[in-house]
Amino acid sequence: MIETAYIPSSGITGKLKRLKARLLERDPLAISPEQLVISITFDDFPKSAVKAGRAELEKRGWRGTWYAAAGFAGTDTHHGRMFDADDLRQLEEAGHEIACHTLNHTDLGQASAEVTRAQTEANREALQQLGLKSGLPAFAYPFGEASPSSKRVLSSRFKTLRGVRPGINRKGDDRNLLKAVGMDGSESGLMKAHAFIDEGMARPGWLIFYAHDIQSSPTEWGCTPDEFAGLLDHIQKSGAKVLPVTPAYRWLTAS
Numbered sequence: 001m002i003e004t005a006y007i008p009s010s011g012i013t014g015k016l017k018r019l020k021a022r023l024l025e026r027d028p029l030a031i032s033p034e035q036l037v038i039s040i041t042f043d044d045f046p047k048s049a050v051k052a053g054r055a056e057l058e059k060r061g062w063r064g065t066w067y068a069a070a071g072f073a074g075t076d077t078h079h080g081r082m083f084d085a086d087d088l089r090q091l092e093e094a095g096h097e098i099a100c101h102t103l104n105h106t107d108l109g110q111a112s113a114e115v116t117r118a119q120t121e122a123n124r125e126a127l128q129q130l131g132l133k134s135g136l137p138a139f140a141y142p143f144g145e146a147s148p149s150s151k152r153v154l155s156s157r158f159k160t161l162r163g164v165r166p167g168i169n170r171k172g173d174d175r176n177l178l179k180a181v182g183m184d185g186s187e188s189g190l191m192k193a194h195a196f197i198d199e200g201m202a203r204p205g206w207l208i209f210y211a212h213d214i215q216s217s218p219t220e221w222g223c224t225p226d227e228f229a230g231l232l233d234h235i236q237k238s239g240a241k242v243l244p245v246t247p248a249y250r251w252l253t254a255s
């Protein structure tokens, strides 16, 4: 069965919930890098991202962070055929970071504390059953949707919690809801992604990108292999330090 895309609540109620999620349960970052640090991440994630994304990163000597929802393993979604146990193992063996999502891609903006805990623990166990060795220190909220309650529950369980609100993370920004920029949205979206690299060169911080499918006819949440490579070329020219999320966080917070 091919899952259709779930769209989180919008309108005034959704906006107020998101505002509350941003303002409460914050853990301000104490980072002031003199050099731009960039992490390239993948959400969910389809085989097209493993194929194109991995090759482009490794060609440049880089590694990425892959947020896996074990419920997607071996299935087909609107992003196409999803990752499987072999992909996880090969990515991990090649030095990439596998990171945590929820088991069933649950919207944690709506879920109770109990469901939040159960979904993340079940995902951890399922990924271990698929052969994962990592301790999963990094987490991304499905759809970028958080709540004060989910932030509270996950803050002590993970080193970093990532959302999808665009921006560069700097001193005072929230470890419990890190900003991230999509490598998507066709030409206008990708122009914004390129602009963030320039902004980060002018004013260093921690810039986290996320990608979904990487294929010749991408979804609105994806991009083409050429568009992906173009962004990586720009990052390479910027001279930024490129690290997966957990090594980047460790590097940024080491005093």
Ligand SMILES: [Zn+2]
Binding pocket: 043, 044, 101, 105, 141, 142, 143
């Ligand atoms: Zn996701």
